Amino acid sequence: MSKTFRPKPGTKPARKLSRPKGKPARASSKKAKALATTYSTREKKAPRRAKKDLKQLRKDIAKKQYSFEVSYTDAMARPVGELAGLSLPAKPLRDAAKQNSRARKATQGRDLMVRSLSRTLTKPKRMAEKDKGGLPGGLGAPVGSSSNSDTPASVGNNFADICSPSAEAFTWQSELGAIRNQGACGSCWAFAAVSTIEASNAIVNGGRSDLSEQHALSCSDGGTCYGGWYTPIYDWLSGGKDGLETEAAVPYKGSASSCQNGGSTPYEVEAWGWVDPYKVQPGVEDIKASICKYGALTSAVAATPAFIAYSGGTFDERSSAQVNHAVTLVGWDDSRNAWLMRNSWGSNWGESGYMWIDYGSNSIGAYSTWALVESDAKANSNTDEGPKVLSHAERNLRVTNETGKKVELAVQWYTKRDGKWQWLPGAPGSSKSAGYSLANGQSLNLDDPTHEPFMLQAKKVRLWATASGQSWEHWKTRDLDLAPAAYEATEMDVFELRLLPGGKDSAGGGEPDQDPSDLFDAAYDLFGAGKYAEAKAEFAAWKAQNPTSPDVPYALYFMGVAEHQLDNYWDSLLYFAEFADHHSDHDWLPYVYYWAGSSYVGLGDCGYAVQLYEAVAYSDLGSSQEWIKAAKDTIDWLGKDDGKVCKSWD
Incomplete structure (x- = not known):
């Protein structure tokens, strides 16, 4: 660490920068009519007792002015014990805080919001x-x-496809397959947890999966057909010992048969936790944020006679009955003031197996949990469309001419070609080199005329340049290391070299040796004085000379902020992207996300900006309360914008 620099947050924004209301998910009128016809036909054949019950329920609905409808659902033909099999432990939240602490360590804050944004920022x-x-x-x-x-x-x-806690409506429904039916077995706890795992797998790894509720029922020790609890399923699938089988391998029987399967499968839980480890009933905003961070949630609810007979609309009964049923929350719609809930009673219940349930209805959301599956390094039957983190031993090279004159540049580079490390186009000191012309002020990503892909990539280079009356020959007889050590990234890094007046360059060529701490401190002092252009140049010079220093993340941060303060928003995003790509577990990541959001605001791209601010406010990044408040204030400010700032929400 440098002598004078100490890591600390930047200043809080002076002005306060939600996203316009999104379109809520709605069933087509054609679908709604078909559903109503189906229920009407079924009710004509319903038992007399069921018809009597429906008549009374409709009276109650009319009297209390509820917003939902009831009909003769398949669930009405079954006893409650076969439908609602949730058995609460004596103290469900006893170890919740410890579990969440373990989950944070396992994921290192890399929840879905951050994973999605990392793909965006790179x-x-x-x-x-x-x-x-x-x-x-x-x-x-x-x-x-x-x-x-x-x-x-x-x-x-x-942006409309990315979960945003400030969005009016969002759903993961498309990531899940057909509605399941638990039949005459009180295994709702297994079905709800498996749906959560299926959604997580689709989101993390891509592609739908049909996983086995029977495997969870028989092998997790979570319960039986007479009741159970869902968190033992997550414990069972954690730690790499066991994975969940597919439905094809272990089909559902509707009975708690003995466990016949075990061992690792691609479907294992990386981490799981509680939406709120201290409250039975988490807040609406906390549930929304968890849906965005982790995917679909497993939740408890009170399944009453009205709930069992639900056939459409927004279920807004306010029963104080104890929770007895496990379901999956997959989305929300603020215009309905409701969660989109996935059930396990077949498609002849609710809206094709789903329910819109008011945020305050029947304790929905109680004991909500999330689960993240292992990434597809193990899930070999899936595909991950996100970028892959690879190990690199080389870098690309970009040269910027800041000499005041046009220069002629010659380069030789050391690269791996046909399995061998070699110098191209010729050995150092030979007459063979690649030539480039750079006008003053020009930046050029050097190409490789000997090979495709055409971008030059190398472990080290020799280069020299000439202009009228000047030369740059420090690296003509010395190796300039572009990649002194292997590094991991989603794509190859760029080494930036600036040619400076007087035969000097940003990698230290032509300069007397300077203590790295002194160079860093000089750059930091310039930054603190508001001399952002000079500070960015000094940090770039320090980084070129110290590419493996543990202080590189701080240099990237300051270079990004400097470019932001100079209104060079695209350039600032380059540095923030490199930070997010290489230092995703760094404790300054929330500050990088905040400033990257501000760069997107500068570009008028408020959709991406809000995603980044929400990561600061809601993700497990370790953001301080000051920065969380600043992020939320900025989201509110953007939501009130009349088009002067925000040009796009896409």
Whole structure:
């Protein structure tokens, strides 16, 4: 660490920067009519007792002005014990806080919101604006792209498709398969937990899965057909000893038969936890945030006669009955003031097996838990569309000419070709080299004329340059290490070299040796004085000379903030992306996300900005209360924008 610099948050934003209301999920009128016809036909054949019960329920609904409908559902033909089999332990939350602590250590804060944003933030090397001819200002040719590209890049997913706690409506329903039916077995606890795991697997690894409730029922020690509890399923699937089988391997029998299967499968739980380890009934905002962070949630609810007969609308009964049933929460709709709840009583109940249930109805959300599955390093039957973290031994090279003159640059590089490490185009000292011309102020990602892909990639280089009356020869006879050690990243890094007046460069060429701490401190002092251009240049020089220093994340942060303060928002995102890509477990990640959000605000892309602010406010990143409040204030400020700041929410 440098002598004067001490890690501390930047200043809180002076102005307060929710996302406009999204379109709620609605069933088509055609679907609703078909569903009503089905229930009407079934009710005509219902037993006399069921018809009498429905008549009384409808009277109660009309009297209390509820917003839902009841009909003769399949569930009405079964005793409550076969439908609602949730058995609460004596103290359900006894070890909840300890469990959440274990979960945080297991995931290191890498919940789904952060995973999604990391995929978004590692894209800016390919970002392009339509009105800038396809290239972010000052970047030269983006790595891996041709210099004449004019196609705007896709950054992450469409915002409407990404879970946002401030969105009016969101659902993971599309990630789940067909509605299941637990039959004449009180195994709701197993079905709810398995749905949560299936949703997590689809979100984390891609592709739907049909997993075995029977395996969970028989082998988890969570309970029987006469009742059970869902958290033992998550414990059973954690630790790498056991994984959940597919429905094809262990089909559902509807009875608690002895366990015949065991061992590892691709479907294991990486971590699980409670939405609120201290409260039976978590708050609405906490549940929304957990749905975004982890996917579908397992929850308890009080299944009353009205609940059992539910056939449509928003269920808003306010029963004080004890919770007795386990379900899965997959989304919400603020215009209904309701959760979208997945049940396990077949498709002839509710809205094709689902229910819209008011946020305050029948203790819905009680004892809510989440579970994250292992990534598809083990789930070999799935595909992950996200970027892969790979080990790299080389870097690309970008050279910027800040000499005041046009320069002619010659380069030789050491790279692995055909399984062998070798110098190209010729050995150091030979007459063979690759030549490039750089105008003053130009940045160029060097290409490789000897090989495709065309971007130069190397472990080390020799390079020299000439201009009228000047030369840069420090690295002509010395190796400039671009990658002194292997590193892990989703894509190859770029080593930035700046040619400076007087034969000097940002990697220390032509300069007397300087203590790295002194160089860092000088850069930090410039930053503190508001001299952002000079500070960014000094940090870049320090980073080029100290690429493996533990202080590199701080340099990236300050360079990103400096570019932001200079209104170079695209360039700031490059540094924030490198930070997120290489230092995802660093305790300054929430600050990086905050400033990256502000860069997106500067670009008018408020959809991405809100995602980043919500990660600061809701994800398990260790954000301080000051930064959490600043992020929430900014979200509120953006929600009131009349178009002066926000040009896009996509």
